[in-house]
Amino acid sequence: AAHPTISPMLKFAMLLAHTWLAHSWMATAPPIGCAAAPLSRSAVRMASQDELKKLVGYKAVDDYVTSGMVVGLGTGSTAAFAVERVGQKLASGELSDILAVPTSVRTKEQAESLGIPLVTLDTHSDLDVAIDGADEVDPDLNLVKGGGGALLREKMVEVCAKKFIVIVDESKLCDGLGPGFPLPVEITPFCWEHTLRKVAALPSLEGCEAKLRLGSAATGSKPDGDETAVTDNGNYIIDLFFDSPIKDAVKAAEELKSTVGVVDHGLFCGMTTAVIIAGSDGISVKEA
Known part of the structure; x- marks a missing residue:
């Protein structure tokens, strides 16, 4: 059968749509190596810290969470966006049959408010993935965590996950742990x-x-x-x-x-699967 002819006007509209998507705030790259997503530098520079946190929180869920998983939900201002995204995708039907293990009382309360089904390690000790922020990340992907006070529960949950995905903005990267955050x-x-x-x-x-x-x-x-x-x-x-x-x-x-x-303690050594970073060059993923 002959292929339908696309009018010049339609081609132009498609080109505009492609260009807009390439520079949209949520445009991201597959989590391979350190490949940066096609997010414009100007867009990232204009972003507030909360907007950067939202970018990496949403990307972690979009790239690593699929239906039927048991998911560890981290604690803190960055992790809260990942929790938000799980709730959104459950409500829209993009995700289903998700069970989640919260790492703090406040994460539990947020998840409950979003209708995310919760379980504990007592009944589900094997997690598919855990997503959380960090206060410092060194070149070996060792972390300092616990600024939010939930370090014990975070570590108990995240050590049980097949994949531990860390979400940060580039200000959390350091050459060595300690001086940047207690x-x-x-x-x-x-x-x-x-x-x-x-x-x-x-x-x-x-x-x-x-x-x-x-x-x-x-x-x-x-x-x-x-x-x-x-x-x-x-x-x-x-x-x-x-x-x-x-x-x-x-x-x-x-x-x-x-x-x-x-x-x-708040040293998380040798646990990280990948770090999703919002930086001046866009969104990048560094894998262990």
Whole structure:
């Protein structure tokens, strides 16, 4: 059969549509290597930090979440956009049969408000994918997390995922972990001052300044009150401040984990599958 003839006007309309899509805010590339998506530099430069967070949060869900999956939902301002996207796609019918494991009380509340079916690790210990933000990302894709105070639950959920997708803007990239964001450590309230001293004296953390987190647990290193911050698990958080990068993040993670009184810490080493980055050159994906 003969192919229908396309009029010059229709061809022009199709070209305009293609050009608009190529520069639209949600245009993205497949998650292979570090290939940048066809997002214009000017568009990214004009974007606010929240808009950049939305870009990577939506892309993570669009690229890595399919129907029938069990998904770990992270905590924080960037992860909230991924949760939002899951809810949108469930409501529209683009996704179905999704079960999700939240990493904090506030993520649980957001997911419930969006109608996302929730389960726990007690019934679903094997996750297909987990999506979360990070406070720092080094060249080996090791992370500092826990500014939002949910580091223990985040790590428990994300270590169970076949794929752990990290979503950040380029300001979170660093040459070495530590100076750009304080390292949080969740500790038991019992004799917390003793534990703080023990942590600060660890050889791998030499030179750090340890401070008890005050205010709400989600405020990171910026206290919003005078009371001790308490996590969803009823524990305290100490934040470790560094002037220079942690020399060996893996060793530091081991020493922290073996310190009595430490419940867990914000070093996520060797866990990342891929990092989706919103930067001046568009959206890129760096794989482990």
